[in-house]
Amino acid sequence: MNESEDRLDRAFLALADPVRRSLIARLSRGEATVNELAEPFVISKQAVSRHIQVLEAAGLITRTRDGQRRPCHLAPAALESLTAWIDTYRLIAERQYRRLDTVLNTMKEKES
Amino acid sequence: MNESEDRLDRAFLALADPVRRSLIARLSRGEATVNELAEPFVISKQAVSRHIQVLEAAGLITRTRDGQRRPCHLAPAALESLTAWIDTYRLIAERQYRRLDTVLNTMKEKES
């Protein structure tokens, strides 16, 4: 039960689809229902509905109830946890590269 | 030919696997060969080799040649482009939420 690993799996997988990224982009401008979200797409509303379920299961969006509507809202905190994961390793790697640069420059100086 | 969309697809999909994320974590501490990367895993070296190909196709790592070895290096720039994408929409959404808070607070003030 690697809960946090599973969460990362689901979140990154959720973002690995252009339709779902497009839904995220749309929701960043404010809440929207399934019908509203599905409108611009060629695929069926059912397909969009399942994309939304994927995003919700990944914790990237939340849903409220308003009569028969189920408005979707973006969950910025979940997005932040993804950038946090990525940045952890990016920053370590960048430090490595800077250190390597320093070593190379030192060697070059000693040469001359 | 949505090249940049395809790149995002491949990059996020590449991160949607615990083995590949583990490889990223390892590579953040410095370059490593396929054998070195495969050693801690239970799965076969061939499987790890293909995970590495996925990471390379996604642009998340690069490879050099050193005799019969093919050392892998992390590509921080690619990771940065991912955080840039996520942060774009996260920040917009956060602004939305702050604006909503402001509206709600204003309404509360007028009430009293």
Next chain:
DNA sequence: ACCGTAATCAACCTATCTGTTTATCAACTA
């Protein structure tokens, strides 16, 4: 109560992912 609408469920199809095993390629070493 009835009808329309928002949304989902269920069954099905196809393509892709991820692992395996076996075989092959390419480079170093004695």
Next chain:
DNA sequence: TAGTTGATAAACAGATAGGTTGATTACGGT
């Protein structure tokens, strides 16, 4: 040159992703 080692290719099997269509649930309006 023969043998070893790093790495990959090829072919296969099982699981899952993502689309379709048709049926169903649940709420609202008249």
